[in-house]
Amino acid sequence: MSLEAAPLLPPAAAFAAGIALAVWLGAGALPLLVLAALCLLAAGAALRFGCDQVAASAVLAGAVSLGALSAASPAVPADHVARRALPPSVILEGRMVEEPVSWSPDRTRLLLDVEAVQDGAERQPASGRVQLTVYGEAPTLAEGQRLSARARLHSPVGFRNPGGFDYPAHLRRDGILLVGSARGDGLSALTPEVPPWPATVRRWAVATLRARLPESSAALEAGLLLGERTALPRETDEAFRRAGVYHVLAVSGFNVALLASSVFFSLSLLGMPRRATAIVAGLVLAAFAVVVGAQPSVLRATVMGLLLLVSVLIERESQVMNALALAGLILLAWRPGDLWEPGFQLSYTATAGIVYLSPPLSAWLKERGWPAWLAVASAVSVGAQAGVTPIMLAHFNQLSLVGIAANLLVVPLAGAATTLGMLALSVELASAAAAALLFNALWVLLLALRASVWLAAAVPAAMIHLPAPGWLAVGAWYGALGLLPCGRRPWARRVALALCLVVTASSAWPWLRPGDRSLRVSFLDVGQGDAVLVELPEGPRLLVDGGPGGTRRFDVGERVLAPFLWNRGAARLDVVALTHQDGDHAGGLAAVLRHFAVGEFWETGRSGPGSADLERALGSARPARRVLGVGQRVWLGGAVITVLNPAPDGGPASANDDSLVLRLDWRGVSLLLTGDLGPGGEARLLQRGGRLRILALKVAHHGSRFSSSAAFLDAARPDLAIISVGARNPFRHPSAETLARLESAGARVYRTDRDGAVILETDGATLRVTRWAQRITDRFDLDAERPRAVEPDSLTPEPAPL
Amino acid sequence: MLYSRPQLRLLLALGATLLAGLAVGEWRQGFPDAAERLERFDRDETPLLQSPPPPPAPSAPKPRPAPPPVATAAPAPAEAKPVDLNRASADELARLPGVGPALARRIVEERERRGGFDSPEALRGILGLGPKKLAAIRPLLSPGN
Numbered sequence: 001m002s003l004e005a006a007p008l009l010p011p012a013a014a015f016a017a018g019i020a021l022a023v024w025l026g027a028g029a030l031p032l033l034v035l036a037a038l039c040l041l042a043a044g045a046a047l048r049f050g051c052d053q054v055a056a057s058a059v060l061a062g063a064v065s066l067g068a069l070s071a072a073s074p075a076v077p078a079d080h081v082a083r084r085a086l087p088p089s090v091i092l093e094g095r096m097v098e099e100p101v102s103w104s105p106d107r108t109r110l111l112l113d114v115e116a117v118q119d120g121a122e123r124q125p126a127s128g129r130v131q132l133t134v135y136g137e138a139p140t141l142a143e144g145q146r147l148s149a150r151a152r153l154h155s156p157v158g159f160r161n162p163g164g165f166d167y168p169a170h171l172r173r174d175g176i177l178l179v180g181s182a183r184g185d186g187l188s189a190l191t192p193e194v195p196p197w198p199a200t201v202r203r204w205a206v207a208t209l210r211a212r213l214p215e216s217s218a219a220l221e222a223g224l225l226l227g228e229r230t231a232l233p234r235e236t237d238e239a240f241r242r243a244g245v246y247h248v249l250a251v252s253g254f255n256v257a258l259l260a261s262s263v264f265f266s267l268s269l270l271g272m273p274r275r276a277t278a279i280v281a282g283l284v285l286a287a288f289a290v291v292v293g294a295q296p297s298v299l300r301a302t303v304m305g306l307l308l309l310v311s312v313l314i315e316r317e318s319q320v321m322n323a324l325a326l327a328g329l330i331l332l333a334w335r336p337g338d339l340w341e342p343g344f345q346l347s348y349t350a351t352a353g354i355v356y357l358s359p360p361l362s363a364w365l366k367e368r369g370w371p372a373w374l375a376v377a378s379a380v381s382v383g384a385q386a387g388v389t390p391i392m393l394a395h396f397n398q399l400s401l402v403g404i405a406a407n408l409l410v411v412p413l414a415g416a417a418t419t420l421g422m423l424a425l426s427v428e429l430a431s432a433a434a435a436a437l438l439f440n441a442l443w444v445l446l447l448a449l450r451a452s453v454w455l456a457a458a459v460p461a462a463m464i465h466l467p468a469p470g471w472l473a474v475g476a477w478y479g480a481l482g483l484l485p486c487g488r489r490p491w492a493r494r495v496a497l498a499l500c501l502v503v504t505a506s507s508a509w510p511w512l513r514p515g516d517r518s519l520r521v522s523f524l525d526v527g528q529g530d531a532v533l534v535e536l537p538e539g540p541r542l543l544v545d546g547g548p549g550g551t552r553r554f555d556v557g558e559r560v561l562a563p564f565l566w567n568r569g570a571a572r573l574d575v576v577a578l579t580h581q582d583g584d585h586a587g588g589l590a591a592v593l594r595h596f597a598v599g600e601f602w603e604t605g606r607s608g609p610g611s612a613d614l615e616r617a618l619g620s621a622r623p624a625r626r627v628l629g630v631g632q633r634v635w636l637g638g639a640v641i642t643v644l645n646p647a648p649d650g651g652p653a654s655a656n657d658d659s660l661v662l663r664l665d666w667r668g669v670s671l672l673l674t675g676d677l678g679p680g681g682e683a684r685l686l687q688r689g690g691r692l693r694i695l696a697l698k699v700a701h702h703g704s705r706f707s708s709s710a711a712f713l714d715a716a717r718p719d720l721a722i723i724s725v726g727a728r729n730p731f732r733h734p735s736a737e738t739l740a741r742l743e744s745a746g747a748r749v750y751r752t753d754r755d756g757a758v759i760l761e762t763d764g765a766t767l768r769v770t771r772w773a774q775r776i777t778d779r780f781d782l783d784a785e786r787p788r789a790v791e792p793d794s795l796t797p798e799p800a801p802l
Numbered sequence: 803m804l805y806s807r808p809q810l811r812l813l814l815a816l817g818a819t820l821l822a823g824l825a826v827g828e829w830r831q832g833f834p835d836a837a838e839r840l841e842r843f844d845r846d847e848t849p850l851l852q853s854p855p856p857p858p859a860p861s862a863p864k865p866r867p868a869p870p871p872v873a874t875a876a877p878a879p880a881e882a883k884p885v886d887l888n889r890a891s892a893d894e895l896a897r898l899p900g901v902g903p904a905l906a907r908r909i910v911e912e913r914e915r916r917g918g919f920d921s922p923e924a925l926r927g928i929l930g931l932g933p934k935k936l937a938a939i940r941p942l943l944s945p946g947n
Contacts, residue, residue, distance in 0.1 A: 136914055214841040215841070217841060233845060239844065437819075440822075443826060451843070552920060583924050587920075611923070612921065
């Protein structure tokens with residue numbers, strides 16, 4: 001394919017590059033504006049003197065600076081709620097931006113455009129977009145409705161760990177600078193509930209599907225048709241992910257293309273004139289896009305679909321790649337931040353992969369005697385998969401091995417189910433009895449779809465997890481793909497081969513990299529809870545506790561620990577230790593056991609693992625289970641781990657006082673992990689005697705004032721104290737008293753609520769402590785009498801505050 | 803010819819779909835249990851709060867939840883109705899032995915903060931709810947949560 005066929009591709013790519021560069025350069029609006037103007041002037045001048053090549057380059061440079069200009073974040077207005085000094089609890093008045101979203105019965109998410117805030121008796125106009133989480137029963141609300149809510153507002157905080165998802169940045173791209181929580185009874189509607197027509201259509205469609213189809217099938221059809229996945233059973237969701245066919249559930253360009261083509265062809269078959277058909281199909285397409293909402297993939301497909309229909313109208317041949325570039329340009333000009341969203345990236349890379357790679361690939365397959373239909377379907381599946389592979393790895397660490405094959409079966413079934421669903425819903429308007437027949441047929445189709453996805457997901461190693469690829473690997477991958485269509489030329493083959501080698505080498509690097517023979521301890525930011533990963537000098541990994549999680553709440557194990565471990569290239573944990581069964585320590589471990597090979601599971605034996613979910617995960621993962629008690633020692637990876645608690649006959653004690661307490665020694669570096677040990681446990685630990693003096697202490701029970709007594713700290717005399725605690729936790733951890741005691745004991749305190757992940761790295765002589773939220777590393781000299789901080793060295797400049 | 807070939811194909815597909823729908827509808831009415839089992843073939847039905855059964859062979863059909871009691875059963879006395887920890891209001895919780903209005907309110911607040919309890923064990927750590935009290939109210943909680 002030549003560039004003449006897609007003249008819009010270079011400016012679209014230049015515009016996207018400008019957006020990407022803006023984040024790194026951070027230039028102001030005025031210089032960019034001047035630059036763009038200069039580029040255009042230069043282009044004009046070059047054109048005047050007949051240098052067409054120069055003019056083209058100048059136009060592209062102008063597109064880059066325009067892209068950077070569009071990405072420059074607008075100033076926050078003075079009356080924005082984020083700029084107000086507000087008390088912890090305020091009354092907000094605002095308008096619902098979208099329909100409420102509810103993933104569990106007692107929790108609803110609202111997006112509110114604030115109009116006024118009431119602080120005490122005073123009501124002041126305000127602006128800004130706020131995302132509210134409503135707990136408990138909320139009144140039924142609709143898009144566009146005005147309401148008032150008593151809410152607690154705060155800046156969004158993600159989990160700040162290496163390679164973690166930047167949640168605040170994601171919200172900022174949607175213009176959300178503040179999030180908040182409210183109780184259902186603190187909400188009151190100011191105007192009646194009158195949803196706009198797209199929301200009404202959507203509600204009607206979901207309700208009809210629920211009434212006409214059995215539960216799971218209705219949830220699946222709602223996902224296929226409208227991208228409405230809130231009712232989808234967890235198993236179905238998981239199976240679609242594992243099989244690598246999740247894209248059919250996120251309303252994608254696929255639905256739009258199906259709708260447009262089925263309307264177009266059925267109307268043509270009915271004998272409607274070609275132009276009228278194109279107009280009707282275009283109208284249906286636009287209506288569908290408005291109903292399902294403005295996700296990047298829908299917009300992309302709608303713009304492309306409309307362009308193709310227009311080309312029918314004006315009877316000109318259209319180039320799909322050009323339509324794709326135009327859709328990208330329009331979307332990025334409207335919402336530049338979308339460039340960083342996985343949905344945008346997946347949609348464009350998949351489509352580009354299909355458009356660019358499939359034709360030569362299917363021609364190649366046909367030459368080898370494949371039947372035409374199979375060659376085309378395989379080429380489309382391979383092209384899409386090749387396009388999205390780096391994106392899936394970068395955002396989700398996922399590589400689907402069955403995806404290409406599964407899509408061959410699933411996409412036609414999903415297409416048929418989508419088309420039939422639309423037909424059934426339209427017939428429902430005319431005759432419920434006729435629609436019932438169609439819904440029954442649809443049910444069979446949905447069962448077949450679910451069965452094939454379930455089978456694909458049951459294949460062993462259907463999906464594997466790999467570390468996110470670096471820029472080098474991604475660039476080389478797309479470079480190699482770009483050369484594939486000219487694979488018949490020897491030079492192209494050689495370059496493509498070299499690029500493939502680069503991809504392989506840089507992807508394998510995390511495993512091939514020789515160990516640096518140092519001890520690394522990461523106190524991860526898991527909110528209110530504990531999760532500590534110890535990477536021992538000779539390679540073994542020990543995870544102590546797994547943060548909060550479970551089936552009913554945000555699962556830290558699934559969403560924080562697993563990605564962190566995948567990005568470290570860790571497929572195996574030698575030991576997982578559970579200090580005690582509280583949810584903020586045990587909750588995330590079930591997901592860890594599901595995703596990683598675990599050698600041993602250490603526990604105290606004082607109580608079960610606490611949740612049935614974890615018990616089940618232990619049952620299917622079958623690690624060797626070791627019950628530990630005081631006095632036991634384990635040599636692991638060159639270090640000695642000593643168990644200091646619980647005592648086997650310690651008498652009755654609370655669950656916290658029975659916490660597993662581990663001491664780790666390596667080359668004079670010592671670390672004490674205390675779980676949630678309380679005052680009673682500390683007293684007994686002191687009674688038993690033994691050397692407690694340590695370098696680094698994981699402060700017990702998130703800094704509760706009852707733990708870390710003066711006597712205990714006197715014996716331990718930690719030089720560093722790490723508190724694993726969540727911001728704004730209701731227990732008011734860490735307490736001021738504990739912080740004061742730690743200070744008077746001479747400990748330097750690190751806190752995961754402020755510092756994000758706290759990472760200790762040592763080779764035995766120096767110790768480096770990284771505060772991930774600030775990207776600052778403190779260095780300590782361990783040979784000194786008492787570790788002394790050498791000046792901190794910054795990894796990168798601190799992120800600019802809002 | 804009255805219809806072109808593509809038109810005939812479309813009509814054929816429509817007719818076949820309607821016929822299939824008719825047959826499936828009859829079958830669903832005739833064998834509602836089998837239809838229900840088929841519908842839930844991929845659901846993981848192990849209840850959350852009981853000790854897990856040995857992992858079933860992957861091909862074995864999943865157990866179906868027991869049908870709801872028929873209306874002929876004697877209505878259970880109101881006292882014995884188990885309390886669902888994740889649904890009960892503060893008033894209902896306050897009727898549990900040893901739980902007063904203040905503790906019930908703390909339980910509800912904790913539930914809202916955490917978004918629900920996985921098990922009654924998760925109640926541990928709420929101020930004023932020790933192991934004894936938890937043991938006393940455990941049998942009165944519904945196993946559903």
